[in-house]
């Protein structure tokens with residue numbers, strides 16, 4: 349076999365989402381795409397806000413061929429200025445453009461952070477259930493992923509996190525609003541985590557970084573507040589993305605923001621910029637940078653996601669499933685009354701696609717992504733309720 353052992357192993361480990369994707373294609377071919385209810389993929393389906401199209405028009409009308417050239421690896425200085433304003437507003441701390449590196453989405457942001465801070469064997473702790481790619485992003489840079497279970501309601505289990513921190517811990521990675529649970533951590537959870545990292549850092553005589561993955565920061569419901577990480581902990585990074593709040597997932601655009609008072613700030617920034625270059629990203633896409641500079645404060649119609657969430661919650665209630673009502677993102681992670689893989693099989697027979705919770709590190713749950721229309725949710729309701737009945741047999 350010419351494949352590397354690691355990639356062979358990864359193909360096996362990442363099989364849940366792939367499996368669902370392939371099953372989905374098969375089902376859609378067999379029954380027609382409109383007969384299959386696919387809630388397995390977190391691919392934003394809402395159109396980008398109107399500002400995006402207006403910006404594209406403006407860029408085409410005043411076309412400047414220089415737009416497409418190489419630029420500094422950290423991104424266009426004027427775009428970084430605007431991102432600094434956005435982060436300063438959202439985090440409540442003054443951040444300058446020097447502390448912003450434009451990246452290929454949050455995925456690019458996380459990879460350059462880990463490339464910059466990890467030595468082989470360094471541990472990165474993250475709450476479980478988790479975004480599956482975290483394992484790969486940490487291992488890409490020879491780190492060791494350490495998942496730690498959240499509480500039943502998916503809030504942070506600070507005691508479990510405390511037990512997991514060792515002299516080898518280099519970073520804690522959190523994601524709020526969360527994929528796959530929709531949970532948003534409160535300011536007291538963030539404060540508690542920050543205090544824990546300060547204490548353990550002192551104990552072990554080292555810096556433990558906090559990495560906050562925030563692609564869903566502005567997809568929030570019911571006026572929930574997403575607390576600032578920067579206010580509580582100076583050894584922190586924000587990995588940001590426009591994939592979800594502007595529905596620009598295919599354009600690969602986001603950034604890293606570094607806390608202005610991080611102790612090794614200047615060296616870390618140099619490291620991040622170099623990592624952006626040598627990981628092969630070189631720089632974030634030029635056109636996408638121009639778009640987000642004009643649309644940094646716009647967002648998709650979040651109330652549509654909220655309506656879908658409410659419809660799904662009422663369906664789950666009627667089906668008798670236990671769930672935590674999502675406060676943000678476009679995911680939910682209900683508990684199921686049987687083995688999660690078997691439950692997904694039953695759902696599939698009812699032409700509904702969902703991902704088994706074990707794919708996110710927590711079995712006996714399923715992940716539903718509400719990137720489908722209200723109409724789809726209403727149409728699938730009888731099928732879903734039938735699946736819940738069948739699961740009780």
Ligand code: PLP
Pocket residue numbers: 390452453454455456479523526527561563588589590591597601602
């Ligand atoms: N982090 C989380 C929690 C995600 O859900 C995703 C995408 O689904 C990403 C990071 C990567 O996002 P991006 O498209 O910005 O790379």
